[in-house]
Amino acid sequence: MTASVSASFSAAVPVSPEGTWSIGELAQQAGVTVKTVRFYSDRGLLPEAGRSTGGHRRYGPEALDRLRLIRSLRALDLPLPQVDRVLADGDSNADPDSALQDALADQLNALGTQLTALRWREAALHLLHDCTAAERADRLRLIGAMTTPPNTTTLARFWRHILPPRLPARLLSTILDEAVPQPPADPTPPQVLTFARLHAVVTNPGVLDINICGPTPRPPSDHCRPAVLYEGLREAYGLAATDVQTQQTPHAGEALDCFVAAHAGLRNTPDTPAFRRQLSAQLAQIAHPLIDRYWQLAAEIPALTPKPTIGACDDWLRAALDTQLAYA
Incomplete structure (x- = not known):
């Protein structure tokens, strides 16, 4: 030494x-x-x-x-x-001090992980303690099915099942980053309940029934271009984000045009009034309650950056399309 x-x-x-x-x-x-x-x-x-x-x-x-x-x-x-x-x-x-610093850094990381786990357990205990007997049985079942802190792998698996299998890895990673909320290090009891409910959504057997090529019925495989759709949708959501966040009434504009163009690009078809009417009808038919519930819960979790969820932007754009058609 x-x-x-x-x-x-x-x-x-x-x-x-x-x-x-x-x-x-x-x-x-x-x-x-x-x-x-x-x-x-x-x-x-x-x-x-x-x-x-x-x-x-x-x-x-x-x-x-x-x-x-x-x-x-x-x-x-x-x-x-x-x-x-x-x-x-x-x-x-x-350099012995360098080795010591590395060892201490590793220990600090491990301790941080342990503290996060303890905070989640504490919040879960408060959630169960501070509720009625009728609520307690249901909450205990929800929390018992989830690890604390929750493992986001289950949420990512949910989206990997729903999303088309041919998405480029970079695009898929970006979508997962935006769609999967990260557990806070120091959660409140309501946030523990929200994650438990999210886990229940993504492990619901009804998930197996969701198998679509984007938010429109699956076209023939040789015409399906999911990367075009999801790249376009990400752009449309970005254009609509400010209006969604400020609670503007859904309206026609650049964001809606980009949204429709993405769906048209999926089928390699032009954006026409007839296509917009067809798209509105198709989007209404394929709405799935599990996906809607997922986005409702995800919106309750504070994000690292204050912006609306993908689900909120998609709902706003669908409403904007219906509004435009109603006045066409």
């Missing part, structure tokens, strides 16, 4: 006339048990100064420095493999 790490652990401790301690004397100096010293020594973490004539281990002052350092690292709950790496880097003349 280099001086830069062990200096703060050094102390003027008297040693035997030979300048060494037995395993019992080292344990006494460090304030630990002989079993602890033997454990770390057997792992190769404590340097031996030599052996007595009877073959017993002898330790010098450097072993006491090392033992105190190990105890400090273990008091921070650093696992032994990380302690090994910190000590090994010091022994190899690498």
Whole structure:
């Protein structure tokens, strides 16, 4: 161990006339048990100064420095493999402080994960405690079906089933990022309930009935261009976001034109008044209650950026199309 790490652990401790301690004397100096010293020594973490004539281990002052350092690292709950790496880097003349910083950073990350899990458990307990007996049975069933914190893999799997299989990986990743809400690190009890209900939605057996090529009936496979549709829809949602967020009445304009063009692009057909009437009828027919419920719940979860959900933008644009047709 280099001086830069062990200096703060050094102390003027008297040693035997030979300048060494037995395993019992080292344990006494460090304030630990002989079993602890033997454990770390057997792992190769404590340097031996030599052996007595009877073959017993002898330790010098450097072993006491090392033992105190190990105890400090273990008091921070650093696992032994990380302690090994910190000590090994010091022994190899690498930067021991860098190894220690890495180990502490890993431990901080692990502790953050544990704290998040505890906050979710606490919020879930409050949710169950502060409700009526009639509500408690249903909430207990919902929470019992979900991990805490919730695993968003289940939500992503829901969208992977619904979305067309031929979407480019980049586009699919972008859609999933926007469609799957992230669990807050410090949730409120209502947010725990919202995620539990989301989990119930995406694991509902009715999900198996949702199998569409975009929000329109599936055309022949040689004419279906889902990437064109979803790239266009993302642009349309972006154009409509401000009006949705400010609760503007759905109306015709650039966002609606982009929305219709995306659906027309899916079928490689022109945007005409007749197509708009057909599209409005098709969109009304394929609305699915599970998807509607998903977006209702997703809107209740605070996002990292304040913007409307994909579902809210899609509803607004569908209403804008119906409004335009009503006055055409």
